[in-house]
Amino acid sequence: DTxxxxxxxxxxxxxxxxxxxxxxxxxxxxxxYWYRQTLGQGPxxxxxxxxxxQLEKSRLLSDxxxxxxxxxxxxxxxxxxTEQGDSAMYLCASxxxxxxxxxxxxxxxxxxxx
Amino acid sequence: GExxxxxxxxxxxxxxxxxIINCAYSNSASDYFIWYKQESGKxxxxxxxxxxxxxxxxxxxxxxxxxxxxxxxSLQIAATQPGDSAVYFCAENLPNTPLVFGKGxxxxxxx
Numbered sequence: 001d002t003x004x005x006x007x008x009x010x011x012x013x014x015x016x017x018x019x020x021x022x023x024x025x026x027x028x029x030x031x032x033y034w035y036r037q038t039l040g041q042g043p044x045x046x047x048x049x050x051x052x053x054q055l056e057k058s059r060l061l062s063d064x065x066x067x068x069x070x071x072x073x074x075x076x077x078x079x080x081x082t083e084q085g086d087s088a089m090y091l092c093a094s095x096x097x098x099x100x101x102x103x104x105x106x107x108x109x110x111x112x113x114x
Numbered sequence: 115g116e117x118x119x120x121x122x123x124x125x126x127x128x129x130x131x132x133x134i135i136n137c138a139y140s141n142s143a144s145d146y147f148i149w150y151k152q153e154s155g156k157x158x159x160x161x162x163x164x165x166x167x168x169x170x171x172x173x174x175x176x177x178x179x180x181x182x183x184x185x186x187x188s189l190q191i192a193a194t195q196p197g198d199s200a201v202y203f204c205a206e207n208l209p210n211t212p213l214v215f216g217k218g219x220x221x222x223x224x225x
Contacts, residue, residue, distance in 0.1 A: 040122055042203050042215030091157050100146045105157035
């Protein structure tokens, strides 16, 4: 399978704990995106990388959130001191980086904060 | 109608009929549009895209229409099948900005 891969698929954590998610993009894609989706809503942009450089961050991305893409390949999204409001599906997507090319999404990591 | 909170607009169609899903986009400067299909427990799946210099584009069983005058996008699915049941999202792209998703529409196909 050469699509976008996300791990874990599901994560249940207690409020206040830290969690980290991983995304492996399509190998030849140099852009990588993180989105968040809550029930009944469309995905909302969080941040994106061009190779290893983080080029944009949404105001939704509070100080408790940090994303990295150290070698321009896989990416991690960490949430510190989780809150119940962080419960959502976290989606990763990649694209070739050409103008006007579609994003290809993984199947997400569903986070539940209890 | 408009979705509020957890309530998505829903379209129910008979198997074999054609479906039309509508989307009003927000920014007249958007120049690229994409339709995605999302099944339960999965990420959005690319269906078809269109650039603002076009008003129609066809794929396999799908057609996207773009009306820039009224900022309206539609997705037509021919001969709708049970496997088409999903939530459909339109998304718009301004130059040099990330993709912005609209509110979804749930398509239910009645066998």
